[in-house]
Amino acid sequence: xxxxxxxxxxxxxISEKHFKSVIKSEYASLVACCDIKTxxxxxxxxxxxxxxxxxxxTLLSEEKPDVVQICLPHYLHSEVSVAAMESGSHxxxxxxxxxxxxxxxxxxxxxxxxxxLYGIISQCRYNPTSQFVKKALESGKAGKILSVTSTLxxxxxxxxxxxxxxxGTWDKEGGGVIIDQAIHSIxxxxxxxxxxxxxxxxxxAVQGHSKIQVEDTACGLICYENGVRYGFYCMNNCxxxxxxxxxxxxxxxxxxxxxxxxxIAWKDGSEEVLDLTDRMDKSLGxxxxxxxxxxxxxxxxxRSVLGLEELEISAEEALKTHALICKIYEKAxxxx
Ligand SMILES: NC(=O)c1ccc[n+]([C@@H]2O[C@H](COP(=O)([O-])OP(=O)(O)OC[C@H]3O[C@@H](n4cnc5c(N)ncnc54)[C@H](O)[C@@H]3O)[C@@H](O)[C@H]2O)c1
Numbered sequence: 001x002x003x004x005x006x007x008x009x010x011x012x013x014i015s016e017k018h019f020k021s022v023i024k025s026e027y028a029s030l031v032a033c034c035d036i037k038t039x040x041x042x043x044x045x046x047x048x049x050x051x052x053x054x055x056x057x058t059l060l061s062e063e064k065p066d067v068v069q070i071c072l073p074h075y076l077h078s079e080v081s082v083a084a085m086e087s088g089s090h091x092x093x094x095x096x097x098x099x100x101x102x103x104x105x106x107x108x109x110x111x112x113x114x115x116x117l118y119g120i121i122s123q124c125r126y127n128p129t130s131q132f133v134k135k136a137l138e139s140g141k142a143g144k145i146l147s148v149t150s151t152l153x154x155x156x157x158x159x160x161x162x163x164x165x166x167x168g169t170w171d172k173e174g175g176g177v178i179i180d181q182a183i184h185s186i187x188x189x190x191x192x193x194x195x196x197x198x199x200x201x202x203x204x205a206v207q208g209h210s211k212i213q214v215e216d217t218a219c220g221l222i223c224y225e226n227g228v229r230y231g232f233y234c235m236n237n238c239x240x241x242x243x244x245x246x247x248x249x250x251x252x253x254x255x256x257x258x259x260x261x262x263x264i265a266w267k268d269g270s271e272e273v274l275d276l277t278d279r280m281d282k283s284l285g286x287x288x289x290x291x292x293x294x295x296x297x298x299x300x301x302x303r304s305v306l307g308l309e310e311l312e313i314s315a316e317e318a319l320k321t322h323a324l325i326c327k328i329y330e331k332a333x334x335x336x
Pocket of ligand 1: 011035036054071072095096165
């Protein structure tokens with residue numbers, strides 16, 4: 001089987017996960033990378049043995065990659081995705097889709113028109129614990145979901161924000177803890193609830209940072225057409241990084257989903273636990289509170305491009321969570 005020729009655009013913090021995934025994949029080989037900060041592109045190219053570029057348009061026209069993986073600031077996601085698709089590549093872009101709804105919808109439409117696969121990273125869906133909970137909910141044994149809660153309490157200090165010139169701004173990051181961090185917990189809950197959103201109430205605030213424009217604290221309630229009420233709380237000004245915790249209160253069980261463990265407490269007092277505390281793959285680098293499942297999703301994308309499987313997290317699928325994220329901001333008073 002001929003391997004897919006892959007290029008990575010954006011060589012900052014998250015790119016390591018993408019580089020290591022390509023290197024480990026049986027389906028792909030890395031041909032090039034790009035960053036406007038030339039030292040970052042050169043360092044990555046020498047570490048992972050590929051060509052480096054500082055202009056993504058030059059990379060696209062000279063390399064014509066089969067797949068482009070995008071690890072750029074949020075406001076560039078749709079624009080660069082569309083440029084890559086127009087030059088012939090399939091695109092796997094980091095979350096979120098963009099900083100507003102309109103551009104994300106436009107890129108999704110362009111992918112369809114051009115006949116390209118367009119995937120959006122939501123790697124936590126591939127955590128074995130998420131899959132375990134999905135199966136349990138789908139089995140019907142737990143009964144209907146009645147209510148859901150999620151918490152995300154992470155630490156993103158001033159050093160984190162000063163490390164990326166676009167973070168902490170409305171025009172480039174497009175928001176703070178919701179669009180950047182809690183998107184993981186909100187996506188998991190929204191995906192597992194699996195119903196249409198009926199109404200949203202939310203409030204946001206910046207409480208623990210002095211140098212950023214965007215929110216570092218948020219809470220809200222999402223009401224679904226199937227009657228589920230989902231309450232979320234998130235803060236990235238916590239003193240430490242705790243694993244996400246999502247609770248599903250169902251007719252016959254309470255289900256708790258975390259990163260490396262999940263528990264189903266049945267009404268009759270019995271319990272089923274999936275405990276992977278010692279078994280999660282840490283070889284891609286460890287940020288154990290948000291999952292190391294990039295490689296699963298990236299390989300799924302490659303198999304889809306090769307025609308071996310259907311794409312699971314397509315742009316259409318990701319647009320559901322993106323619409324919800326934008327609605328949360330709107331309800332909190334920020335036009336999207
Ligand atoms: N899935 C996850 O769990 C996860 C975790 C962290 C970050 N991310 C996402 O990854 C993306 C990147 O985040 P990060 O933390 O790596 O940011 P970063 O600031 O560390 O990296 C972004 C890189 O893009 C480069 N860049 C900016 N404009 C460019 C352009 N026009 N052409 C080429 N390069 C350009 C910057 O120089 C920088 O090196 C964001 O969308 C973020 O939300 C996802």
